[in-house]
Amino acid sequence: MTQDTQRRWPVHRAWFVAGVTLLALVAAAAFRSTTGALFEPLETEFGWRRTDLSAAVMLNLIVYGLVAPFAAVLMDRYPVRRVAAGALGLVAAGAGLAVFMQEVWHLLLLWGVLVGVGTGAMALVFGAVVANRWFATNRGLVMGIFSAANACGQLVFLPAVVLLAEHQGWRTAALAVAGFAVLIIPLLVWPFASHPRDVGWTALGQDPAAPPPPPPARPHRGLAHETVAVLVESSRRRAFWILFFTFWVCGWSTNGLIQTHFIPAAHDHGMPATTASGLLALVGVFDVIGVILSGWLTDRVRPWILLVCYYAFRGLSLLFVHGVLGPEVSAPMWIFIVFYGLDWVATVPPTVALCREHFGLNRSAVVFGWVFAAHMVGAGVGAFVAGAARDSTGSYLVAWITAAVLCFAAAASLFLLPPAPGAGDLPGPGPFHDEDDPVRDDVIHARDPEPVDDEPASDPEIVPRP
DSSP states (O other), X not given: OOHHHXXXXXXXXXXXXXXXXXXXXXXXXXXXXXXXXXXXXXXHHHOOOHHHHHHHHHHHHHHHHHHHHHHHHHHHHSOHHHHHHHHHHHXXXXXXXXXXXXXXXXXXXXXXXXXXXXXXXXXXXXXXXXXXXXXXXXXHHHHHHHHTHHHHHHHHHHHHHHHHHHHTOHHHHHXXXXXXXXXXXXXXXXXXXXXXXXXXXXXXXXXXTXXXXXXXXXXXXXXXXXXXXXXHHHTTSHHHHHHHHHHHHHHIIIIIIIIHHHHHHHHXXXXXHHHHHHHHHHHHHHHHHHHHHHHHHHTXXXXXXXXXXXXXXXXXXXXXXHHHOSSSOOHHHHHHHHHHHHHSSTTHHHHHHHHXXXXXXXXXXXXXXXXXXXXXXXXXXXHHHHHHHHHHHSSSHHHHHHHHHHHHHHHHHGGGOXXXXXXXXXXXXXXXXXXXXXXXXXXXXXXXXXXXXXXXXXXXXXXXXX
């Protein structure tokens, strides 16, 4: 496509690509966001325990998280559209075949493994890859929009799934999710494209007259080797472990606890499932607002400061949720729903920004994949611990308090985040200087196409490693 032809388009193609990406992320999030709504029907029909169902959710979330970094490398080597189409096919197959399950191991295989792999390949690393390739500006805002996909899955599917499960059966609800995933696949042919240069475009915000960036060098390491190597190399940095821990807590307190157990917990307090699902869907409404606002703020405020606020206030809200649950929707419950919705995945845009600042653009998607894996492992552990606590004590009180303490710990850990390498005036370094943190790691930047500029040797933080 010529430069003049690109200018004649009223809307940059990046926004069409972003729209398809959002729909695909919604489809992947739809089945995961509705698992808690299907607890009661499955318990009633099969007599399975809450611990059995929580174990399936835990397996799903852990597989989902662990697949994400490998998917990031896969998208770096093969057309993104093929990876995304295969992932949506797995989601549809897992949700559709669930109608035939009769044993707990069927649930573990379909929900845990098949849907876990499919949704893992369609995780937010997919959004990070698209944002990095198609947007030279406003990446924080775009990641905020992509992060809202989970909320859209709740908003669109959760009330519908509950109604279908109550009136038509849970199998019809599962088939509806499978059908939606299948409908998204043709959109990956057009208008989606794996990279702007594949269709003669430039990224949004990039000068169309500028020569397109060269394709990345062909990697010499295998898929698994490359993915694990990024983990090993990144793990030498304190910043990685802080982001890893905070996102682990984020997963525990959102997908693992609220998304999975809010409806059953509200039902324990006498609230009808339809009312509880409506409240959880409302969390999704405010999540859309909160995460887009967080993306906008990430482009303007130091990301670590945003994360401190998000985790601290989330922990505070979890201390009160047990007391506001009841058969009716009270005013304090409305306050909790609005606040938790605004804070739900507001952590994603600043976390992605910190990965990019600390590890470079080329490696940021894979590094975020590993950080995101921590998110989902935390979610899986949180889902299982909450279910086991409820079975052993008859209440979710221990689960609420545990998650609150973890959120406070996550907020405190961010004060130990070292400055980003060579960030200077970038909006992201933490408050303390880490003398032992090798911020200019020649291995981390080995695949960057541009050579690292020489820096003044007087600054110990930016002396190249010999």
